[in-house]
Each structure stands twice: as structure tokens, then as C-alpha cells.
Amino acid sequence: MIFLRPVLHYACHFLVPALGAKLFFPKKWKMVYYQFLATMLIDLDHLLANPIFDPNRCSIGFHPLHTLWAAGLYGVLLFFPKTRFIGIGCLWHLMTDSLDCWLRVFE
Numbered sequence: 001m002i003f004l005r006p007v008l009h010y011a012c013h014f015l016v017p018a019l020g021a022k023l024f025f026p027k028k029w030k031m032v033y034y035q036f037l038a039t040m041l042i043d044l045d046h047l048l049a050n051p052i053f054d055p056n057r058c059s060i061g062f063h064p065l066h067t068l069w070a071a072g073l074y075g076v077l078l079f080f081p082k083t084r085f086i087g088i089g090c091l092w093h094l095m096t097d098s099l100d101c102w103l104r105v106f107e
């Protein structure tokens with residue numbers, strides 16, 4: 001179980017978005033996937049924390065780009081075609097990080 005959480009976490013960050021892009025947007029999946037990958041940049045807010053990385057800290061609600069306010073902003077991005085995939089990717093990122101927090105209970 002100790003390795004399952006990180007494997008699931010990184011699969012949700014990298015593999016699931018690739019599969020989703022391929023499944024739902026087969027003709028432009030690479031462009032969609034690159035935008036999903038770009039949403040990993042919201043993790044730059046970890047640089048504001050001390051320590052930068054703490055495996056026992058839940059990023060949701062702690063880092064500024066991982067808050068409910070940020071999620072609201074990502075939700076607004078869904079309404080504009082040019083930012084829609086960024087919004088989907090950011091919300092998926094928050095769901096992935098949330099799952100990681102919830103799974104910590106079982107360790």
C-alpha cells in the first residue's frame with residue numbers, strides 16, 4: 001500500500017489525462033494533452049511554502065493555487081473555449097491532489 005498512493009497519484013497526473021485526451025478528443029489529443037500537462041504549473045505555488053515539499057502535507061487548502069478560490073477561477077475558465085482545457089486540467093489536478101489526501105488516511 002505504501003507505493004500505491006504515489007503510483008496512483010502520478011498516474012492521475014500524467015496517464016489519465018493522456019487517456020482522457022485520446023478518448024474524448026482523438027483528433028486533437030496531443031494539443032489537449034499538452035494543455036493538461038501545462039496545468040502542472042499550478043504546483044509552482046509549492047515554492048512559496050517551507051518546506052517546499054512535505055509528503056505528509058495536503059496541498060488542498062494549503063497552497064494558494066490549490067484553494068477553493070482558485071478552484072472557482074478554474075471553473076470560470078470552463079466557460080471560454082480558449083481556456084476550457086486549462087480549466088479542466090486544473091480542476092482534475094485538484095481532484096488528483098484531493099484523492100492523494102484522502103488516501104493518506106489508509107496509510
Ligand SMILES: [Zn+2]
Binds near residue numbers: 042043066093097
Ligand atoms: Zn498539486
